[in-house]
Amino acid sequence: MRLQFAPLRLPLRRRLQTAAVLQWVFSFLALAQCCLALYLLLLLGEGWLLALGYAAWLYLDWETPSRGGRRSAWVRGWGVWRYFRDYFPITLVKTSELDPSCNYLFGFHPHGVLVAGAFGNFCTEATGFSQLFPGLTPHLLMLPFWFKVPFFRDYLMSGGLVSSEKASMSYLLSHEGGGQVAVVAVGGPPESLDAHPGALTLQLRNRKGFIKMALRHGVALVPVFSFGENELFHQVPNPQGSFIRTLQEWLQKVMGLALPLFHARGVFQYNFGLLPFRRPIYTVVGAPILVPRTPHPSREAIDKLHETYLEKLTQLFEEHKTQYGLPQDKHLTLT
Template identity: 35%
Template sequence: MGTKKVTKKDIMSATEKEHREYLANESIFKKAFMYISMAVLFPLLEMIYFTLFFIYLLYTYPLLRPFLLLYLTNMYLILDGAPSWSGSNPLSRFYRNPSVHDFFRSLPFWKWSRLYFNASLIKTSPLNPSANHLLCYHPHGIISMGLQTSLGMDACNFKSNFPGINRHVATLVASFKIPLFREWILLHGFVSCGSETMRKILTTPNASLVLVPGGANEALYSHPGTFKAHIMRRRGFCRIALQTGCAIVPVLGFGENELYYTIDNEGDGVGGWIYRWQVWGMKKLSFSFPIMTHVLPRREKIVVVVGGPMGGPYDESGMIMEGEVKRIEEPTTEEIDELHGRYVKGLEELWNKHKDEYGKGIKFECA
């Protein structure tokens, strides 16, 4: 008897099969609306929209030019300190206001992003609202759509799942050099990813931070069917966690790497040559240039799993207790390595626990 050929459908998880049915049952009008909404909300396109609108105002309304030029001067030369969580002027304090962040994160149109990906947020452990947390998201993907939908915005009900957690999202400093887009992300609680900014936030009572430790390098390994966490050489976040006494929370974005087809950067062929060029550009500019085959992300299922806090000890409910995380002003290499090793182990355990349900057929690797 011949061996039955294994198809993609045979290795689909129950979650993926449910997602295929979800897409198949959509009307043509809903499909069209989903793509139009993503074209409006997609971060890379938002940068272009805001820049074009600023140029339009600059060249169309002469009376506004002095104010727009003053705005550019403030953004590039003076700076109000808002992205780095510094500055005592009213505008900087306004951008740091958690109530402002909650309002913009809860705007109704962010739910469209959840519907586009049929995204969901999985809570595995409660988080103590009185403690500081460093939520580390993997993988980066092309543009971290899972992070934006579930952690950056409230589209997947983060606020109700983790009440009292006042979170901020760390992103590239370059994002705050784009006119008007800068204000848009500040209103949603985004901050620069500088180490000093991270320390300020993680030593502020009732403040937590969302970070993508793999960064730009991890984005270059965003290929469907793979989940490569570029973490083995990244220890800076562990140093900051020890210096601030915060708890590290591993977060996995299942489906993040499925959103784009990208050029294979393995080997010595064209892909390998392009990868070397990308690495060179990343070192010069601090951000990478992944090459994908389309602009809008594919409508693949995204499931973001938030793990338990690492740092202990914990109370009976599994919540890390306030003030119980050991804070070390100048951690040694051994202490950093020990925490890093525990984090990698915790990340792998979180993957193994949920891979059959959300990541079936995906190759996981800590690189």
Template identity: 30%
Template sequence: MCAPTTAKEQPQQQRLRKIPLLTRINIFLINLAFAVLHVILKPTGLEPIISALAVGNLFGLILPCFGVIAVLAHIIVGPILNAFLPNAYETYVLEYKWQWFGALFLLNVLVGLMDDSHHDVEGANNRLKSSTNPIIQASNAFWMSSFEYVQMTVKPWAEDATLPLNRQYIFACHPHGIHCMPLAIFHGKGTAFDRRFPGICENKLSGLAASVVFRLPGVREFFLSLPYIDASRHVVERALRADRSIFVCTGSGEESLLTKPGEDTLVLSRRKGFVRLALSFGCDIVPIFGVGNSDLFKTYSWGMGFRMWLQKRLHISIPIFHGRYLTPLPYKKPVTVLVGEPLCLPKPKVRGEKPDDELVEKYLKIYIERVKELHKQNTVGRKLQII
């Protein structure tokens, strides 16, 4: 067991980060769209399927979102505007709809390029949680229903396993798959992880996402409405100095390109950053392994050489995949999220100092062996490749 520490206090209410007004409006509209979908789909039993489809189509999420928003605008905004000025909606909005659309799109791109709210580590506390706002309640219910479709069970390393709230953790998630679904267990209250380890998701916990996702209209709103921050080293170091724990998929985009159903391929032997950070700040590393995450989509190796070149040179990952019915809907297969025993690293003499390279190599090798053992003990006939 790891020695106790007092680095973190019990969960407490934290301020939310400040984000631009336009982004707040977009988040409200997106929540409204998903709230409407919840109300419409809940009685039909189709909500888990559509929610899982939205998750699988994460980076195309803006299209269906704004489709619903456009319908809402036509039904609600139009009559309200016409009540003040007869035919104003048809004359000034519909007549110039493409100009309005172009201007709003460019404005969103500009805000996305200039806004750095994803660097605000202290305020990264937005997450799926209980709310008195009926729109937020309904929107959260829509997203939570995806767990009914992609059923993720959490299996800790021991029946009596605990994660003390007075520790600081780096949750290292594997494998990435097309989408790193196990990351969702950290998004807030009510998930399988939150029920098994209560308090962790509320106790200053942030996820790491690549800088590019905070620049894409629609996608950035999704990540800013959850507890994600920029994965840049200086931002992560600020988060750790503020005694926050983090969760991250260590294999990132390169690992997504190597996804094959029935196999688990981890890009790990060269990924020393999370170990270096853990040694610098005295964090425990907790391995998180989603067995079955690689099986949720069918993947193809077409043009792999060029796509790997893009990933290595420009950090752009373009996996070729599909789910059920040739859509982004994941195949309906269970995912067992293994929570490994925390790897306790030695505390630094000076918090934040750069650790010795040999020490980093030593603990990376120990961590890799822990991951191999975790996989071996909980799978049968499933190939694990670590590169």
């Protein structure tokens, strides 16, 4: 295979876009390890007093990721996120008005490899969430494990990320006065293993916890589909039943983390690397599904609302797929 190198002469904005995405990929893949190493160096070195002070702070602040987090408008508004947005580019599409006096549960699909669309739209202001949905505050839910890493947890929360624990979601959805949005990548890490270009497989049939939560709190469900999310990376072939897939699923059960073996392009060449391809992402926010408050929902009520949600999500996909580059004969596969 012949290497395809990036041109030597590129506009500065293109180089800045690549740099912005490079730091984002680094933050997903290695920043947590670097933060942990930094903390251990401080603890075992001359900075031990600072490390102990942070440990005391961590003890007092332990519940914050499950109580709305600690977002920073300054971090969310960094200029680097505009370059990150334009690399793909990412576009947030509004299809319906949302009442800011209510709380909402957004179901985000598909997960993709690194949930680029969810991060760009809900953890930064680069795509104009606050202008499109005034009065609403988005919180992207993430595995609790990451909020135990020193320093890294604070960086995560500054963008609006919070723990995906049930208590965390309940805290947001029960907020008096409304205005809170809990964004859940419903397929979770296991769905990332199906994130191949052209794939439209969503792990949804047995995912009903978010439905039960919506009923308990009486909050509207909003289906969100991110067109282009699965086009950003290639994965090593891992069909169901293969050795690689079996190993990945076993590791996911043991560690709680999915480990997709992905690759795309590099910084200076386009043939291999861990940077995503430049593919457009259109994240379409659907109309709210009104949900009656049911403190103790029955299985029948959960199943009925679940079916309604699947219908509305499928309808959202079908109505917009041709507009965002998919042929008419492409359909979702719900597993």
